[in-house]
Amino acid sequence: NTKGFIFDLDGVIVDTAKYHYLSWKQLANELGFDITLTQNEQLKGVSRVRSLEIILGWGNKTLSEEAFEKYMAEKNENYLSHIAQMDEGEILPDVPKILNYLQEKQQGIALGSASKNARTILQKVNLFENFQAIADGNNVSKAKPDPEVFLLAAKQLNIKPSDCIVFEDAVAGVTAANAAGMISIGIGSKETLGHADYIFNDFTEIQTSFIDELINR
Ligand code: G16
Ligand code: MG
Numbered sequence: 001n002t003k004g005f006i007f008d009l010d011g012v013i014v015d016t017a018k019y020h021y022l023s024w025k026q027l028a029n030e031l032g033f034d035i036t037l038t039q040n041e042q043l044k045g046v047s048r049v050r051s052l053e054i055i056l057g058w059g060n061k062t063l064s065e066e067a068f069e070k071y072m073a074e075k076n077e078n079y080l081s082h083i084a085q086m087d088e089g090e091i092l093p094d095v096p097k098i099l100n101y102l103q104e105k106q107q108g109i110a111l112g113s114a115s116k117n118a119r120t121i122l123q124k125v126n127l128f129e130n131f132q133a134i135a136d137g138n139n140v141s142k143a144k145p146d147p148e149v150f151l152l153a154a155k156q157l158n159i160k161p162s163d164c165i166v167f168e169d170a171v172a173g174v175t176a177a178n179a180a181g182m183i184s185i186g187i188g189s190k191e192t193l194g195h196a197d198y199i200f201n202d203f204t205e206i207q208t209s210f211i212d213e214l215i216n217r
Contacts (some may be wrong), residue, residue, distance in 0.1 A: 009113035011169030019082035045170025050213035094203035147180035
């Protein structure tokens, strides 16, 4: 019995949301306004382009196409300076335990992330070798909540979507997994991820017996 287990990156494997936040906040400050942590929730799982559009809306700013590109590049440069400092210590609790268990059970393991920096981050935290397939912001044209990134991950694994399980922390990501016809597992709070098939606060709450159930269903 082989299932495809697809992991989102930011908020599921590592907490890079805090670095995205610092970089977007700096950019907003340059433009003369601020971003709150509550607002930041709405940027989770959202593409870089869409994030800047949303932020400009909050600040009531419009930019020329040229300036928009410049700010996107600047934000990414700033973000990459944080990423450069990352190591294995930033992997979220019990993620390696679950990845190792899935490998032991010979299951398909893929990444399904909106980030264009996904490969770099996996390498920094030394998890690159754990993934058989990587679908990220470089391979898709439609961002979550569109299911494209997860359908691509399933295709790369050569496992049909209905045999795939997605771990997601973002509202848009759970919606995307559901739209792909996959089992969605929300990592976070019941308040925000109520549309997921299962919800856990983090991987420490996920028992291997639950993984077995998913494999055998
Ligand atoms: C992540 C983050 C988003 C970020 C997006 C694009 O998605 O959650 O906040 O805007 O990637 O990242 P980048 O600017 O590195 O291309 P995910 O899908 O891994 O949660
Ligand atoms: Mg995420």
